[in-house]
Amino acid sequence: xxxxxxxxxxxxxxxxxxxxxxxxxxxxxxxxxxxxxxxxxxxxxxxxxxxxxxxxxxxxxxxxxxxxxxxxxxxxxxxxxxxxxxxxxxxxxxxxxxxxxxxxxxxxxxxxxxxxxxxxxxxxxxxxxxxxxxxxxxxxxxxxxxxxxxxxxxxxxxxxxxxxxxxxxxxxxxxxxxxxxxxxxxxxxxxxxxxxxxxxxxxxxxxxxxxxxxxxxxxxxxxxxxxx
Ligand code: CTP
Ligand code: MG
Numbered sequence: 001x002x003x004x005x006x007x008x009x010x011x012x013x014x015x016x017x018x019x020x021x022x023x024x025x026x027x028x029x030x031x032x033x034x035x036x037x038x039x040x041x042x043x044x045x046x047x048x049x050x051x052x053x054x055x056x057x058x059x060x061x062x063x064x065x066x067x068x069x070x071x072x073x074x075x076x077x078x079x080x081x082x083x084x085x086x087x088x089x090x091x092x093x094x095x096x097x098x099x100x101x102x103x104x105x106x107x108x109x110x111x112x113x114x115x116x117x118x119x120x121x122x123x124x125x126x127x128x129x130x131x132x133x134x135x136x137x138x139x140x141x142x143x144x145x146x147x148x149x150x151x152x153x154x155x156x157x158x159x160x161x162x163x164x165x166x167x168x169x170x171x172x173x174x175x176x177x178x179x180x181x182x183x184x185x186x187x188x189x190x191x192x193x194x195x196x197x198x199x200x201x202x203x204x205x206x207x208x209x210x211x212x213x214x215x216x217x218x219x220x221x222x223x224x225x226x227x228x
Contacts, residue, residue, distance in 0.1 A: 001045050001098075001099035001100050001120070001124055002045045002047045002097070002098040002099050002100075003043065003045045003046050003047065003048075003098055003099065003100045003101070003102060003120065004046075004047065004048040004049070004050065004095045004096065004098045004100070004101050004102070004168075005037070005040050005046060005048065005049045005050070005102045005104060005163075006050050006052070006088060006091040006092065006095070006101060006102065006103045006104070007033070007036065007037060007049065007050070007051045007052070007091075007103075007104055007105075007106050008052050008080065008084050008087040008088055008091070008103070008105060008106060009021075009023040009033055009051055009052060009053045009057070009061065009080070009087075009106035009107075010052050010053045010054050010079070010080020010081065010084075010087045011080075011084065011087075011107075015212050015213055016211065016212065016213060016214060016216075016217065017214070018217075021054065021057065022106075022107050022211055022217075023036075023053070023057075023106035023107055024057060024060060025217070027109065027220055027221065027224045028224045028225070028227075028228060031064060032106065032107055032109050032211060032220075033051070033061065033064055033106045034064050034067070034068060035109035035110075035224075036104060036105070036106050036107070036108055036109045036111075037049060037064070037065075037068055038068065039109070039110075039111050039112070039113060039116065040102070040104070040116060041068065041069075041070075041073075042113055043113070043116055043117065043120070044117075045099075045100075046073055047072070047073060047074065047096070047098060048073065048074045048075075048076070048095065048096055048098065049065060049069060049073060049074070049075050049076070050075075050076045050077075050078060050091040050094050050095060051064075051065065051075075051076070051077045051078070051091075051106070052077075052078050052079070052080040052081075052087035052088065052090050052091045053077060053078075053079070053080055054079070054080055055079055058077045058079070061077045062075070062077050065077070074096075076094050078090045078091055078093075078094055083184065084186070085175075085178070085184060085185060085191075088103060088175065088188065089175055089179070092171065092172065092175055095168065098168055099124070099167065099168060100120055100123055100124065100165055100166065100167060100168065101165070101166050101167075101168050101171050102116070102119075102120070102163040102164070102165045103162060103163060103164050103165075103166075103171075103188050104162045104163040104164075105162045105210055107210055107211040107212070108161065108162055108208055108209065108210050108211075109211075109220065109224075110205070110207045110208050110209060110220070110223055111131070111161070111162070111163065111204065111205070111208045112204075112205050112207075112208070115131055115202070115203075115204045115205055115208070116163055118202050119131050119163055119165045119202045119204075120165050122165075122200050122202050123165035123166060123167065123200075124167070126198050126199070126200045127166070127167050127170050127197055127198055127199070128164070128165065128166045128167070128170055128171075128189060128192050128197060128198065128199040128200070129164075129165050129199065129200045129201075129202050130160055130161070130162075130163075130164040130165070130187075130189045130199060130200075130201060130202065131160075131161040131162065131163060131164070131201075131202050131203075131204035131208065132158040132159055132160045132161055132201045132202070132203070132204060133158060133159050133161065133203065133204055133205075133206055133208075134154075134155070134157075134158055134159075134203075135154055135157040135158060135159055137154075138151060138154050139151070139152065139154065139157050158201055160187055160189065160201075161204050161208050161210070162187075162210075164187060164188045164189050166188070166192065170192060170195070170197060171188065171192065173195060174188070174191035174192045174194070174195055175191060177191070177194065177195060178191045178194070207223055209223075
């Protein structure tokens, strides 16, 4: 199956708080964005990579794609939007005629190739598949005042990662529906859930962290050293 990869990289990184936006920070000499895209390059059928980023970082992102992509893969950079969902919407507009669309956060440089392949395989069969890991902490739902409301059984709670992979027509429909009903979500799969379509969770790896807080960046430096 032909595949497009969408990389949202337009966030402000407010929780990390670095001057340079986090996809453009370096780990072992390369940007985090470079590492994240690299993980996908051995994947069968990858024909397109679309990065959504802030206007000031379009040139830098094009340079990263030029360095990384073989001639057989088309690289495109688009402007992101206010929310992650807006950034994905802009990127989806550039996706060509492919079977599967993968969405992967620019700030998850440690996803492994086997997990990506498995997620694509399951999405081809089921329609949609997302990587995740069983929650290690007990998770409680609270109210606005921080009073505990309920404790869902931990064995049914998984933390969702990326990539999230969809047959193209499914993610297109999900985003169109969200736009016409003003639905906001923090991941792509939740918009597909609203269509009532099946999504399968695929077990990923615990090192597939999202670099979000300063502690994650410290861990990322350790993890990249272990790989060198
Ligand atoms: N992202 C995006 N467009 C936005 C917001 C986020 O493309 N308007 C991207 C980020 O660049 C990141 C991914 O979505 O690669 C996951 O988001 P997150 O970790 O929340 O990054 P930020 O939004 O940048 O960080 P924060 O929420 O701490 O401000
Ligand atoms: Mg954010």
